[in-house]
Amino acid sequence: MPVETVAPKIELPKKRDDSVLVQKSSTVKVSVHDLNFFYGRAQALHNISLEIPERIVMAFIGPSGCGKSTFLRTLNRMNDVIPATRVDGKVLIDDHDIYAPGTDVVELRRKVGMVFQKSNPFPKSIFDNVAYGLRINRITNSSSELAGRVEQALKDAALWSEVKDRLKSSALSLSGGQQQRLCIARALAIRPEVLLMDEPASALDPIATSKIEELIFDLKKQYTIVIVTHNMQQAARVSDTTAFFLLGKLIEVNTTEKMFTAPNEKLTEDYITGRFG
Amino acid sequence: MDLHRHLDDELSSLRDRVLLLGGEAEQALDRAMYALSERDSDVARQVLDHDDQVDQLEVEIDRQCIDIIALRQPAARDLRFVISVAKMAPVLERIADHACNIARAALDLNNEPELKSAMDLNQMSEHALGMLRAALDAFTSSDAIAARQVIKSDTEINDLYNHTFHRLIELMVTEPATATRDARLLFVAKHLERIGDYVTDICELTVYMAEAAFIKHTT
Amino acid sequence: MTALTALCTLLAVGALLIILSYIAWQGIGSLNLQFLIDRPRPVGEGGGIGNAILGSLVLLAISSVIGLPLGISVGVYLSEVGTGRFAGAVRFMVDTLTGIPSIVTGVFVYAVLVLPMKHFSAFAGGVALALIMIPIVARTTEEMLKLVPHSLREGALALGAPQWRVTLGVIIPAAAPGIATGAMLAIARISGETAPLLFTAFGSRFFPSSLNEPIASLTVQIYNYAISPYDEWHAQAWAATLVLMVLVLGINISVRFVTRKRF
Numbered sequence: 001m002p003v004e005t006v007a008p009k010i011e012l013p014k015k016r017d018d019s020v021l022v023q024k025s026s027t028v029k030v031s032v033h034d035l036n037f038f039y040g041r042a043q044a045l046h047n048i049s050l051e052i053p054e055r056i057v058m059a060f061i062g063p064s065g066c067g068k069s070t071f072l073r074t075l076n077r078m079n080d081v082i083p084a085t086r087v088d089g090k091v092l093i094d095d096h097d098i099y100a101p102g103t104d105v106v107e108l109r110r111k112v113g114m115v116f117q118k119s120n121p122f123p124k125s126i127f128d129n130v131a132y133g134l135r136i137n138r139i140t141n142s143s144s145e146l147a148g149r150v151e152q153a154l155k156d157a158a159l160w161s162e163v164k165d166r167l168k169s170s171a172l173s174l175s176g177g178q179q180q181r182l183c184i185a186r187a188l189a190i191r192p193e194v195l196l197m198d199e200p201a202s203a204l205d206p207i208a209t210s211k212i213e214e215l216i217f218d219l220k221k222q223y224t225i226v227i228v229t230h231n232m233q234q235a236a237r238v239s240d241t242t243a244f245f246l247l248g249k250l251i252e253v254n255t256t257e258k259m260f261t262a263p264n265e266k267l268t269e270d271y272i273t274g275r276f277g
Numbered sequence: 278m279d280l281h282r283h284l285d286d287e288l289s290s291l292r293d294r295v296l297l298l299g300g301e302a303e304q305a306l307d308r309a310m311y312a313l314s315e316r317d318s319d320v321a322r323q324v325l326d327h328d329d330q331v332d333q334l335e336v337e338i339d340r341q342c343i344d345i346i347a348l349r350q351p352a353a354r355d356l357r358f359v360i361s362v363a364k365m366a367p368v369l370e371r372i373a374d375h376a377c378n379i380a381r382a383a384l385d386l387n388n389e390p391e392l393k394s395a396m397d398l399n400q401m402s403e404h405a406l407g408m409l410r411a412a413l414d415a416f417t418s419s420d421a422i423a424a425r426q427v428i429k430s431d432t433e434i435n436d437l438y439n440h441t442f443h444r445l446i447e448l449m450v451t452e453p454a455t456a457t458r459d460a461r462l463l464f465v466a467k468h469l470e471r472i473g474d475y476v477t478d479i480c481e482l483t484v485y486m487a488e489a490a491f492i493k494h495t496t
Numbered sequence: 497m498t499a500l501t502a503l504c505t506l507l508a509v510g511a512l513l514i515i516l517s518y519i520a521w522q523g524i525g526s527l528n529l530q531f532l533i534d535r536p537r538p539v540g541e542g543g544g545i546g547n548a549i550l551g552s553l554v555l556l557a558i559s560s561v562i563g564l565p566l567g568i569s570v571g572v573y574l575s576e577v578g579t580g581r582f583a584g585a586v587r588f589m590v591d592t593l594t595g596i597p598s599i600v601t602g603v604f605v606y607a608v609l610v611l612p613m614k615h616f617s618a619f620a621g622g623v624a625l626a627l628i629m630i631p632i633v634a635r636t637t638e639e640m641l642k643l644v645p646h647s648l649r650e651g652a653l654a655l656g657a658p659q660w661r662v663t664l665g666v667i668i669p670a671a672a673p674g675i676a677t678g679a680m681l682a683i684a685r686i687s688g689e690t691a692p693l694l695f696t697a698f699g700s701r702f703f704p705s706s707l708n709e710p711i712a713s714l715t716v717q718i719y720n721y722a723i724s725p726y727d728e729w730h731a732q733a734w735a736a737t738l739v740l741m742v743l744v745l746g747i748n749i750s751v752r753f754v755t756r757k758r759f
Contacts, residue, residue, distance in 0.1 A: 081653060083579060106656045114654040120647035123670050133655040136665070183651065190655065233350060260352050262489030272352040274284065 029054040029194060029224045030075060035089035037070060037079070037248075044070050046248045048089075057216060057225045059239035059256070061232060063271065067248040068228045072196050075226065076112040077105050093194070110137055113192035117199040119179035121171035121186075126163050129171045129182055130154060133190040149189055157185035158215050177208025184215065195219065197227040201234065213238050232272060236260050244268045284349050288358060291345065292417075294338050295362045295369070299413040301331045302369045303406065305376035306472065310402040313383040313465065316391065324380040328373060335370040338362065361486040365416070368475050368482075372409065375468040375475075382461045392458045401437045401469045408434070408476045415480065421487040424480035434473035441466045516741065523738030526731045532739070536701050536717070539726045545736045547703045551618070551712040552743070554704055555697060556687055558622025563629035564679055570630065571637025571675075576663050593631040601627050602692030610696060618704060618711035621697025625686045632685065636678025640671040680751035684744050690715040714740045 030052040037045035045067050052058050060068040073079045074091060077098060090097050098108050110133070121129050130150045133139075140146050150167075154160040159181040163174070171182055180200060187195060197216070201209040216225060216238050229235050235242050235256065242259040244251045244267075252259070252268045263269050270276050305324050312321035342363035345351060351359055386392065408427055415423035445463045449456045481493050530544055537543030570590065577583050605624040610616055644667050652662040668675070693699075698710040699720060714736055721733035 076654065078650065078654060081650070106658055109654055109656040114650075116647060116650060116654075118647055120645070120651040122648060122651070122666055132652070132657075132665075136655065136657045136661055186651075186655065232352070236352075261356060263353055269353045273355050274352075 027054045028052070029093065030226075031090075031092040031095075033090040033092070035071070035074065035087070035091060037067075037074060037088070038086040039082070040084045044248050045074070048250045050243060050250060050253060052224060052226060053241075054224050055220060055222070056240040057220045057227060057238055059235035059242045060226065060228045060245060061230070061235050061242060061271075062245035062251075063276075064230070065247075066245040068243075068245045069198055070248075071245065072198055072226060072228050073114075075194070075196055076109050076114055078109075078114065080105065106137075110190050111192055112194045112196060113187035113190065114196045115180070115184050115187055115198070115200050118203055119176065119183045121174070121179050121182050123170070123172060125168045126171050126174070126182060127167040130185050130189050133186060137190055139190065150185075153185040153189035154182075156188050156219070157181045158211065158218075159185055175208075177204050177211060180204060180208070180212065181215070184212075188219075192223065194224045194226065197225065199228055199230065202230065209234075232260075244271060246271070284345075284351065284355065287341070287345050287349065288351075288355060291338065291341055291359065291362055294334065294341065295365060296413065296417060298331065298334050298338060298366060298369045299409075299416075301327075301334065302372040302376065303409055303413070305331065305373045306379070306402065306406055306409065309376040309379040309383060310399065310406075312380055313386065314399055316383075316387045318384055318387045321380040321383045321387070325377055328377050331370060331373045335366045338366040342366075357486045357489060361482040365479055365482050368478050372472050372475050375472050378468050379465050382465050386458060386461055389458055392455060392462065398441065398462065398465055398469065401434060401441065401466060404430070404434055404437065405469050405472045405476070408473060409479075412476045412479045412483070416483045416486075419483070419487040421484045421490075424483040424487075428477050428480045431473050431477045434470055438466055438470040438473075519734065519738050519741055522731075523734035523736075526735035527738060531732070531735060535703055536712075539728055543732070545714065545717055545732070545739065547700065548712040548714045548717040548736065549739065551697070551700070551704055552687060552714045552740075554618055554707075554711060555621050555625055555693070555713055556683055558618060558707070559625035559629055559686060560679075560683060562622060563626035563682070564633060566626070567630040567633025567682070568637050568675060568679070570634035571641065572663065572668070574634065574638040575641035576659075576667070590631045590634050593627075594635065597691075598624075598628055598689050599691035599694075602695040605692065606695035613708075615708075616696060616698035616710040618697055618707045618709065621693050621711060621713070622707075624692035624696045625689060628689060628692065629682045629686050632682045633679055636682070637671075637675050640674030640678060641667055643674065644670045676754065677751055680747055680754075684747040684751075687744055687747070688715060688740070690719055694719075714743070 028051045030050075032048055032050045035045055035048040036043060048071060060072060062068050070079065074087060075093075075098075079085050079087070087099055089099075091099055093108070093112065097103075122132060124132070127147075127150055130153050131146055134146055134149055140149065151160060151164075154163065159178060162178060163182075171179065174182060180203075184200075201212045204212065213234065216227065219225060220240075227235075227238065229238075239256045241253065242256045243253045244259070244263075244265075246267060252263060252265045254263060254268075258264075259268065260272060263272060305327065308320050308324050311317060312324065342359050345359050346356075349355075408430055411423065411427045414420075415427060442463065445459045445466070449459045452459075478493075484490055484492050530542065532544060532549065533546040534542070534544035535547040536545070570586065574583060574587055574590070602624050605620050605627065609620040609623060613620070648666055648670060649662055652666045653659075657665070693713050693716050697713060697716070699716040700710045700712045702712075704711045718733050718736045718740065721729040721736065724730070
C-alpha cells in the first residue's frame with residue numbers, strides 16, 4: 001500500500017531583480033547634466049551626465065588622473081577653494097542647481113559631507129573634533145544636546161565603544177583607522193544627506209579597511225554614499241552601482257554586478273580585467 | 278610587473294587543457310562506437326584504460342580554475358570564461374564516461390554473435406559526434422550563434438532515440454532470443470541520447486561565456 | 497667627515513660658551529640686589545640699572561602691543577590670501593623691511609615722531625622696535641601657517657565652515673605654538689637692539705613715569721657706561737650685559753618650554 005507522504009514545501013529564494021536601481025527607491029538625489037570642469041585652461045572633466053539615486057552606494061572607479069576625485073569634489077563645491085577653476089554645466093541636488101549664483105555654499109557642505117583619503121582630524125580633543133561642525137553651524141545651544149549628538153555620531157561611526165572613556169584626549173592619539181572613523185563621525189554629526197568619500201580606506205590596513213567597509217554598508221540605509229576608490233575589489237564589495245571614468249569622461253555607469261561580470265563598454269572591460277591602467 | 282600577461286598565459290593554458298579534454302571525450306566516443314560497430318574489443322579496452330587519464334585531466338582543470346579565481350580575481354569576460362570552463366570540464370568527463378559505458382557494452386556484445394540492429398546506432402553516434410565537435414568549435418571561437426544552432430539539433434538525437442527505442446522494444450518482443458543483446462543496444466542508445474543532452478549543456482555555457490546570458494532551462 | 501663637522505660645532509659652541517663665561521666672569525662682581533633695583537647714580541655713589549631693566553620691559557611691552565598684532569595679521573594675510581599682485585607686493589616689502597639696518601629705522605622714527613613731538617619718548621622707542629619686529633613676526637607667522645597641512649583646511653571647509661572661521665578656529669590654533677615661538681624669538685631679538693633707541697627713547701637716569709618721556713633701556717645704558725671713562729661704570733656695564741644675556745636666554749628657554757608638544 002503506498003503511504004501518503006506530504007512533501008515539505010520548499011521555499012525558493014526570491015528571484016533577484018537584476019536592476020538594483022529599480023529595487024531601491026527611484027528618487028534621484030544628485031543629478032549632473034553636461035558637466036565640464038577646467039583647471040585654468042586645462043579641461044579636466046568632459047560632458048559628464050550622471051544620476052545618483054537616494055540611499056545607495058555608488059563607486060567611482062578609473063585609473064589615476066581620470067577625474068573621479070575632481071568630479072567628486074564638484075558635488076560639494078570643494079573645488080571652489082582651488083584658484084582658477086571653472087565649472088560649466090549643472091549639478092542638481094534635490095533639484096536645486098548648486099552652482100546657481102546665490103547658492104549658500106556653507107549650507108551645501110552641511111548637506112553634502114566629505115571624508116578624505118588621509119584622515120585629517122583637527123589637533124583638538126576627540127569630542128571637540130566631532131562637535132566642530134555642530135558648533136560652527138550653531139546646530140544646538142544646549143550642551144547636553146551637543147554631547148548627545150556627539151555620542152550618536154561616534155556610535156554611527158562605530159567608534160563610540162573605543163573612545164567613550166577618553167573623549168577629552170587628543171584626536172591625534174588614535175590609530176589611523178580610528179582617526180578615519182573619527183573623521184566619518186565628524187562628518188555624520190551634522191547629519192548630511194549625502195556622504196562623499198574620497199578613497200577613505202586607501203591609507204589603512206586590511207582590518208581597518210574592512211571595518212570602514214562594514215560601516216559604509218550600515219550607513220547606506222540612511223545616507224546616499226559616493227565613494228571614489230582605486231581598489232576594484234573594494235568597489236565590487238561595497239557598492240550597488242559603479243561609474244567608470246577615463247581621461248575626464250564618464251565611460252559607463254552600471255549596476256556593480258553587471259559591471260564586474262558583463263560591462264557594456266570594451267574600455268570598461270579592459271580596465272576591469274586589468275588590461276590597461 | 279605585467280600581471281595581466283600572467284593572467285593571459287593562465288587563461289590560454291586553461292583553454293588548451295579544456296580543449297584537450299574535449300578532444301579526449303570526442304576520441305573516446307568515436308573509438309567506443311568503432312569498437313561496437315566493427316566488433317573490435319581491443320579498441321574497447323583501450324578506451325577503458327585511457328579513462329583514468331581523462332579523469333586526471335578534469336581534476337587538473339578544476340584545480341587550475343580555483344587557483345585562477347583565488348589568485349587573479351578575474352572579472353567580466355575572464356570570469357565568465359573561467360566559470361564556464363569549470364562547469365564544462367565535468368560535463369566532458371561524463372561524456373567520456375558514457376563512452377566508456379558504450380565500450381563496456383561493446384565488449385559484452387562482441388562476445389556474442391553479431392546483431393544487425395547495431396547499424397541504426399551509427400546514425401545516432403555520427404550525429405552525437407558531430408554535435409560535440411560543433412559545440413567545441415563554438416566554444417573555441419566564443420560563437421554563441423553556432424552554439425545555439427547545436428542546441429537546436431539535439432531534437433534530432435532525441436527523435437532518433439525514440440525511434441530506436443521503439444524498434445528495439447519491438448525486436449525484443451518479436452525475437453526473444455536476441456533480447457539481451459537488444460537490451461544492451463538500448464542502453465547504448467540511451468548513453469548517446471544523454472551525450473546529446475550534455476553537449477547542449479556545453480553550448481549553454483558557451484552562450485553564457487560569450488553573451489553573459491543564462492539560457493539554461495529555457496530551451 | 498663627521499670629525500670635521502664635529503670640530504666646527506665645537507668651535508661654534510665653544511665661542512658661545514667663551515662669550516657667556518667671559519661676560520659672567522666680568523659682570524658677576526658688580527651684581528647684587530642693590531644693583532638691580534637702584535637707578536643710576538653719579539660716579540662713586542654706586543647705583544644700579546633698575547630703571548634700565550624696567551625701561552627695557554616697558555619698551556618690549558609697547559613694541560609687542562603694536563608689533564605682534566600687526567605682524568601676525570600680515571602673516572595671516574600673506575598665508576591665507578597669499579596670491580595676487582597686492583600680496584606679492586606686500587611680501588616683497590616685508591622682505592625688504594627685514595633687511596633694513598635698525599639704525600635707519602631709528603632715524604626714520606626720529607624724523608616722523610620725535611621731531612614733531614619735540615621730545616624723545618618711550619612711545620617712539622616702542623614704535624621703532626615694533627617696526628623692526630613686524631617683518632620678522634610676519635614672515636615666521638606666514639611660514640608657520642603654511643606648515644599647517646592643507647588637509648586640515650579642507651576638512652574644516654567640508655564641514656561648512658566659512659573661510660574666516662577656518663583660519664581663526666582651526667589654522668591659527670594649529671599653528672599657535674609656531675607663531676608663539678616666532679613672536680618670542682622676535683622679542684628676544686629686539687631686546688638686544690640699541691641703535692634705534694638712541695634716537696627715540698634716548699635714555700634716562702630716572703624711573704619711567706610716563707610713556708611720553710625718554711626712557712632708559714639696558715642696551716643704551718650698557719652703551720653709555722661702556723664709552724664712559726670711569727672704571728666703576730665699566731664694571732656696571734659688564735654686569736648689565738650679564739643681566740641682558742640672562743634676559744635673552746630666559747626668553748629663549750621659556751619659549752622652548754612653553755611650546756613643547758601637547759596636542
